[in-house]
Amino acid sequence: xxxxxxxxxxxxxxxxxxxxxxxxxxxxxxxxxxxxxxxxxxxxxxxxxxxxxxxxxxxxxxxxxxxxxxxxxxxxxxxxxxxxxxxxxxxxxxxxxxxxxxxxxxxxxxxxxxxxxxxxxxxxxxxxxxxxxxxxxxxxxxxxxxxxxxxxxxxxxxxxxxxxxxxxxxxxxxxxxxxxxxxxxxxxxxxxxxxxxxxxxxxxxxxxxxxxxxxxxxxxxxxxxxxxxxxxxxxxxxxx
Amino acid sequence: xxxxxxxxxxxxxxxxxxxxxxxxxxxxxxxxxxxxxxxxxxxxxxxxxxxxxxxxxxxxxxxxxxxxxxxxxxxxxxxxxxxxxxxxxxxxxxxxxxxxxxxxxxxxxxxxxxxxxxxxxxxxxxxxxxxxxxxxxxxxxxxxxxxxxxxxxxxxxxxxxxxxxxxxxxxxxxxxxxxxxxxxxxxxxxxxxxxxxxxxxxxxxxxxxxxxxxxxxxxxxxxxxxxxxxxxxxxxxxxx
DNA sequence: CGGATCTTTGAAGATGCTCAAATAGCGTGG
DNA sequence: CCACGCTATTTGAGCATCTTCAAAGATCCG
Numbered sequence: 069x070x071x072x073x074x075x076x077x078x079x080x081x082x083x084x085x086x087x088x089x090x091x092x093x094x095x096x097x098x099x100x101x102x103x104x105x106x107x108x109x110x111x112x113x114x115x116x117x118x119x120x121x122x123x124x125x126x127x128x129x130x131x132x133x134x135x136x137x138x139x140x141x142x143x144x145x146x147x148x149x150x151x152x153x154x155x156x157x158x159x160x161x162x163x164x165x166x167x168x169x170x171x172x173x174x175x176x177x178x179x180x181x182x183x184x185x186x187x188x189x190x191x192x193x194x195x196x197x198x199x200x201x202x203x204x205x206x207x208x209x210x211x212x213x214x215x216x217x218x219x220x221x222x223x224x225x226x227x228x229x230x231x232x233x234x235x236x237x238x239x240x241x242x243x244x245x246x247x248x249x250x251x252x253x254x255x256x257x258x259x260x261x262x263x264x265x266x267x268x269x270x271x272x273x274x275x276x277x278x279x280x281x282x283x284x285x286x287x288x289x290x291x292x293x294x295x296x297x298x299x300x301x302x303x304x305x306x307x308x
Numbered sequence: 309x310x311x312x313x314x315x316x317x318x319x320x321x322x323x324x325x326x327x328x329x330x331x332x333x334x335x336x337x338x339x340x341x342x343x344x345x346x347x348x349x350x351x352x353x354x355x356x357x358x359x360x361x362x363x364x365x366x367x368x369x370x371x372x373x374x375x376x377x378x379x380x381x382x383x384x385x386x387x388x389x390x391x392x393x394x395x396x397x398x399x400x401x402x403x404x405x406x407x408x409x410x411x412x413x414x415x416x417x418x419x420x421x422x423x424x425x426x427x428x429x430x431x432x433x434x435x436x437x438x439x440x441x442x443x444x445x446x447x448x449x450x451x452x453x454x455x456x457x458x459x460x461x462x463x464x465x466x467x468x469x470x471x472x473x474x475x476x477x478x479x480x481x482x483x484x485x486x487x488x489x490x491x492x493x494x495x496x497x498x499x500x501x502x503x504x505x506x507x508x509x510x511x512x513x514x515x516x517x518x519x520x521x522x523x524x525x526x527x528x529x530x531x532x533x534x535x536x537x538x539x540x541x542x543x544x545x546x547x548x
Numbered sequence: 549c550g551g552a553t554c555t556t557t558g559a560a561g562a563t564g565c566t567c568a569a570a571t572a573g574c575g576t577g578g
Numbered sequence: 579c580c581a582c583g584c585t586a587t588t589t590g591a592g593c594a595t596c597t598t599c600a601a602a603g604a605t606c607c608g
Contacts, residue, residue, distance in 0.1 A: 507598085508596060
């Protein structure tokens with residue numbers, strides 16, 4: 069067991085409104101405290117799990133920021149998502165008891181390790197948890213539908229706009245600014261997620277800056293015109 | 309209730325090796341017979357469910373072929389998947405108790421209606437079913453990762469090759485030919501799924517025919533060079 | 549048979565990619 | 579503290595791929 073592991077509880081976690089315990093009663097919450105075996109720290113650049121690794125647990129992110137990515141032998145590489153505090157990671161491993169992607173910490177991170185057999189066990193008794201687990205998986209499916217829409221039908225500007233708005237909205241739900249954010253990933257990682265080359269990402273940022281829609285200083289982004297970005301995402305016809 | 313609905317049972321369904329009952333013991337299977345409330349027929353072109361509709365049930369496809377697609381108000385449209393016999397459809401609806409996409413029958417179809425509260429109820433008692441439901445959802449997540457890889461990193465030929473190989477592989481698992489298939493969808497629907505325009509799909513088919521990799525007569529496709537297609541998907545570097 | 553839909557093919561154009569080079573920031577160690 | 583090397587980012591120019599627009603041909607189904 070990881071030496072950095074420490075015993076913890078969901079019931080007094082400040083992320084409980086976003087994370088696994090969402091919507092559970094206090095009574096149910098106590099049952100959930102058996103769920104998180106340990107916490108685990110992951111240093112920036114390290115992997116939480118990798119493709120091919122045996123699946124044992126889901127992970128709730130307590131702090132830090134992850135990317136999940138698929139790498140094939142032939143050199144293709146696809147970032148399939150970016151995950152932040154309160155989000156659950158590792159769902160890909162359930163189907164074949166093996167993870168099928170890598171989860172890489174983009175900054176020093178800490179996760180709650182939730183052994184999946186424990187989750188299933190408690191789910192059988194705590195209906196609210198069962199329901200919540202189903203919702204978490206369904207949410208991931210719906211999120212990926214959205215990414216497919218983005219990758220399948222949007223042009224570069226629309227993709228980047230959608231990406232920024234999504235990030236800032238999730239950060240806002242966690243108490244951060246609605247208009248400012250610090251990107252934890254490189255242009256290349258953004259590009260991989262959006263199906264674009266890093267140069268295209270960079271150029272598109274520059275274009276947004278020229279048009280006064282955002283300010284960009286390295287990885288610090290300030291959104292000046294949320295509606296403008298929103299319009300890009302929603303009105304494809306207008307923007308040629 | 310739909311007048312075409314008729315009472316049925318999983319335990320003697322010939323799809324049980326592919327569908328919901330997969331891997332359950334005979335004893336558990338009997339419990340599952342309570343699961344499928346009714347069957348429902350869906351005519352070609354009709355919807356099984358639509359975006360915004362209340363979510364109540366998952367559906368197991370008994371016969372026929374579906375597409376699921378996202379349509380936004382601004383005219384974007386994305387086919388998120390094609391589903392065939394034995395596959396489960398409707399998982400998108402769990403998270404918000406509303407479906408977020410349309411499921412359209414591409415040929416006359418019949419589905420088993422499985423009320424989701426029933427699924428959850430039986431899942432609490434039949435561990436194998438609980439586990440199986442989790443696997444089904446995880447499988448969908450992993451499938452979508454694959455589509456993201458396709459949309460994010462493949463060129464037109466690679467996408468179409470991957471698409472054909474995937475279809476024929478799934479059909480083969482259902483007892484059909486490894487090399488021949490009938491497309492149930494239009495070029496436009498294929499294009500939407502693959503993030504391409506219908507003309508590009510058509511041209512790419514023509515190219516495959518020229519190269520002797522497939523025979524195409526309308527929607528009838530015969531694959532002549534499976535390895536060639538596989539190489540396209542796996543060796544991006546070779547194919548420029 | 550005839551209209552509607554689907555498919556194919558061509559030609560021109562746009563978007564994003566590749567290759568290349570310059571610049572900026574970051575972290576380490578002298 | 580500064581220099582250095584490394585990585586990340588920006589920007590330009592030419593190019594490939596895919597899209598758009600257009601028209602003709604095929605197929606399906608009432």
